[in-house]
Amino acid sequence: MSISKIYHLEGGNFSEAGMASSDIKKLLKKLGLPSNIIKKVAIAMYEAEINVVAHAYSGIMEVMIKPDEIFVSIEDEGPGIKDINMAMTEGFSTASQKVREMGFGAGMGLPNIKRNTDFMNLETEIDKGTKLKFGIKLSGE
C-alpha cells in the first residue's frame, strides 16, 4: 500500500515554509514509523522545502510513502544551480540577505539532505529550474 501527497510551494513565502514537511511528519507519526526514520525524512524534506522557498519561484513536492521506502521528488521553477559541486559543499551558499536573516543560508541544506537520505539525485538547468529526488529506506518488517 502506498500513500502519495503533493504540495505546492511558493518561492519567497517564508511564513508558510515548512508546512509540507510538518504535514508529512505528523502523518508518519500517525502511521507509527520509527522515530529515527521520521527525523531523517523531516530534516531532508524541510531543507528541500526551504531551498525552494529561498531560491526558486515556485515548486511542487511529491511524497510517496511506500512499504519499503519514502520517496520525495521536488521540481521547481527557478534560476537553477550554477555549480552543483559547490552547492553540495558545507558552508557554501548563494542565499540572499533576506534568507540569511531568516536563519538559513548557512550552506548546509543540500549536505544535510545527503546526510539524512539513502539516495539523492539532483538535476538542474540554468534559468529553468531544479529537480531533486531522494529516498529513505525503511527496514523490512
Next chain:
Amino acid sequence: MKIDELKKILNAEVLTKGIDDNHEIENFCCTELMSDVLAFTNDGESTALITALSNAQTLRTADMVDIRVVVIVRGKQVEEKLIEIAEESGITLLRTKYPIFTVAGKLYQHINMESASEHK
C-alpha cells in the same frame, strides 16, 4: 534541569505552555542558524533551543527535530505566526530579557554547580 528551573534561572515569561514543567532538559542549543539545529540536534526531546531569531521558522525548525522548549532572548518581540506554530506543535515558548551570552553563562554555571554538588 526541569523546565520549571529553567524559567526561574532565566526569569522567563511564558508565551505558550506546551510541554509539562517537570520535563527534563539535558542539552542546550544556542544558535540563530536553523540548519545547525537540524544537523546537530541528537535528542530533540531533551534539548532546549535558545535563540535571538524570533520568526516563525524558528518554531518550525524546532518542531522538525522534536525540540519542545524554545527560549527567545533579549526580550524580543515575536510574530503572531510564531505563537500559533508553538501552540499547534505543543512547544513551550519562553522569553527572557537576558542576552544570549548571559543566558548561556547562567545555564552553564547552574549545570556545573549541580554536577559539582553531586560529586561531593
